[in-house]
Amino acid sequence: MNEHFPIDRRSGISAWKQIADQISRSIRSGEYDETGMVPPETVLAERFGVNRHTVRNAIAALAEDGMLRRVQGRGTLIEKRERLVYPVGRRTRFSDGLGSQAHDLEMRLLSTRSVPASEQVAAALGIPATQSIVLKLDTLSLADGEPISLSTHYFDQRRFPDMASHFERHHSITRALVEQGVEDYFRVSTEVTGRLATSEESVRLRLASTAVVLETLAVNAESSGQAIQFSRTIFAAERITLRLDTQGL
Amino acid sequence: MNEHFPIDRRSGISAWKQIADQISRSIRSGEYDETGMVPPETVLAERFGVNRHTVRNAIAALAEDGMLRRVQGRGTLIEKRERLVYPVGRRTRFSDGLGSQAHDLEMRLLSTRSVPASEQVAAALGIPATQSIVLKLDTLSLADGEPISLSTHYFDQRRFPDMASHFERHHSITRALVEQGVEDYFRVSTEVTGRLATSEESVRLRLASTAVVLETLAVNAESSGQAIQFSRTIFAAERITLRLDTQGL
DNA sequence: AAAGATTTGTCCGTATGTATG
């Protein structure tokens, strides 16, 4: 393979960072699986067309993250990981879907706020576009301690005034909804787009700067068809595959 | 709202890049939908705690991408680039799904080949892993002349020996299947992953070198449940949003 | 129509960080 991207000096990203990202990506794509090692610094330097010092900087950053381990006289060893499969279906639930693939699932509450509903949110929730107040819940999901996704959930303030406190007690949206009289709910629609992570997302999801994320917009509704939740979720693409099952009917 | 993250000076990402990312994200989240404009440079500079020139750099980068347009004396206008929505559901068809959103849909045949089935392909098609021959169809799909996706479709050679010629006549998989006795078929499963485009994909889809793609693995089956098609499709993420329909499941 | 406020465009210069040899 060896298809590396050229280093872009005007991208606003320093050369060592770009190289670190590409090495990281090569590792993830399994390019070095045979040896379990990264090529020698001199080889990488020539391949990327940079000085060996720059490659050393890149490797140092990855070693800092624990992705690589440098051993003098031997080379640079790799530590690796797989993607989790996140099922998206009519009954999508965060913990149900990933439960079998990770030992420890965690959903951290980052912030809660009441804000006026934007047009998009109001339309999704089926509430008036003006003068509607929605509850905004920011959460970070982790699997075995590794950040998986960053979500913003919107609920109608009038319908679920105590969403925040219920969620803080259970750390689960499903349970918080049950406590507020929602017996069951369904995923109505999910839109998926792919893009580069913003710097903020890279920090929060512990990703490299040129990492890719999947952004999903989802609407959940009660059996009656009434929308109760609108969510924007940013998945770390390198750790997640979304699977849509359309088998049943 | 207005919750901007502080600029990280030690991240290896320049300030203007981080600011560009945050502005880009704010636009996507609809924060500026009311005015259709980005706040004045002086305001952004103060908000991010940087010099106005740095903000100008960030805006210049976004304007380069066509996301913003600057007008002297007036402000910086948002140019929302809309993506086509590609519905993925039980009855996913290329032309049906996009037909209403583009005037001209085209599916070009890049190559056809008969090859031994790989393990993955054989498993998906439900045929023996060894000594099975599959027909490999590479296609490029365009909407209004713009490349949308790059696909590789696999069919059991024994079941559809004339797939290539039928496809070349109709430029449609659905019609080619009909001619070979498949009255109807259904999407069984779809896996979605996000990643950076390879250099070859960038050329074929006319994308920048660091563009993002959505890679989908899909299996189609007849009413009987027998798998008839396995496809790997690479979507230009900047032009497509996948919509996973879970309404009628 | 004129004046003033707002906002982007452009120029100067200086300092710092990054990459190379």
Place this chain on the structure above:
DNA sequence: ACATACATACGGACAAATCTT
């Protein structure tokens, strides 16, 4: 360790275009 080159970031001043009063 040092010299060099380049991109990045900051600070200030003014011009040009646009909008409001």
